[in-house]
Amino acid sequence: MSPYKSVETEDKSSDVVWHLASVTHEQRVASLGHNPAVLWFTGLSGSGKSTVANVVDKLLHELGCKTYLLDGDNVRHGLNGDLGFSDQDRVENIRRIGEVSKLFVDAGLLVSTAFISPFNADREMVRELLADKQFVEVYIDTPLEVCEQRDPKGLYKKARAGEIKNFTGIDSAYELPQHPEIHVKTAEQSIKECAEQVVNYLKDNGYINASSS
Ligand SMILES: Nc1ncnc2c1ncn2[C@@H]1O[C@H](COP(=O)(O)OS(=O)(=O)O)[C@@H](OP(=O)(O)O)[C@H]1O
Numbered sequence: 392m393s394p395y396k397s398v399e400t401e402d403k404s405s406d407v408v409w410h411l412a413s414v415t416h417e418q419r420v421a422s423l424g425h426n427p428a429v430l431w432f433t434g435l436s437g438s439g440k441s442t443v444a445n446v447v448d449k450l451l452h453e454l455g456c457k458t459y460l461l462d463g464d465n466v467r468h469g470l471n472g473d474l475g476f477s478d479q480d481r482v483e484n485i486r487r488i489g490e491v492s493k494l495f496v497d498a499g500l501l502v503s504t505a506f507i508s509p510f511n512a513d514r515e516m517v518r519e520l521l522a523d524k525q526f527v528e529v530y531i532d533t534p535l536e537v538c539e540q541r542d543p544k545g546l547y548k549k550a551r552a553g554e555i556k557n558f559t560g561i562d563s564a565y566e567l568p569q570h571p572e573i574h575v576k577t578a579e580q581s582i583k584e585c586a587e588q589v590v591n592y593l594k595d596n597g598y599i600n601a602s603s604s
């Protein structure tokens with residue numbers, strides 16, 4: 392049970408009745424021309440999640456898809472502004488993002504999310520929230536040394552100096568994805584090639600029209 396879900400909360404939700412929407416998920420999807428899904432980018436800080444997810448989002452938008460991008464840093468300013476980086480807070484962070492992603496997918500969008508999401512169990516929990524094929528795990532695989540060399544926000548330097556605690560890859564764990572749908576190696580390809588690898592997966596697997604160019 393989530394540490395944030397009290398017994399009192401569970402009692403409350405048992406009195407809430409689920410309302411069926413007049414417009415069905417199938418009707419929303421039919422009007423869009425692509426199959427909705429969440430592209431769940433996961434990887435170390437500085438691995439390239441935000442960079443690649445942004446380019447993918449742009450490419451999909453240009454192809455006429457309805458898209459949305461949820462980025463770790465931005466969501467932590469708003470919806471998840473109350474959460475830090477303990478294991479427990481990271482679990483709750485991912486649970487909330489999973490629920491939000493599910494709503495966007497229900498609305499018919501191709502959603503890209505860029506969160507470290509370090510734990511396998513939490514990524515699998517989001518996969519379980521969604522229907523078959525609606526969760527596409529994109530492992531942004533970049534060696535720690537490369538992330539640390541890039542250090543776009545200077546956070547590794549601070550973590551090494553002990554100024555930031557529980558930093559992923561330094562003193563907090565990152566569990567490698569077991570069976571990601573897409574495995575992207577950013578140290579071996581350009582940003583454009585990485586983004587195209589993701590878009591090509593969507594074309595090859597029928598999410599978007601393969602003839603789109
Ligand atoms: N302790 C610690 N560990 C990791 N990251 C840290 C930490 N403190 C701050 N930051 C900044 O927060 C961004 C990660 O937030 P996420 O919501 O993606 O993290 S998580 O999925 O809950 O693990 C992360 O963004 P990215 O660099 O884009 O990954 C960092 O900028």
Ligand SMILES: Nc1ncnc2c1ncn2[C@@H]1O[C@H](COP(=O)(O)OP(=O)(O)O)[C@@H](O)[C@H]1O
Pocket residue numbers: 434435436437438439440441442443505541543576577578580581582583585
């Ligand atoms: N092939 C690549 N793919 C993604 N990012 C790359 C690549 N090559 C270099 N970079 C650089 O690495 C950094 C990745 O930062 P960012 O996208 O913020 O990572 P994250 O969101 O995982 O923390 C950016 O400065 C980006 O320009």
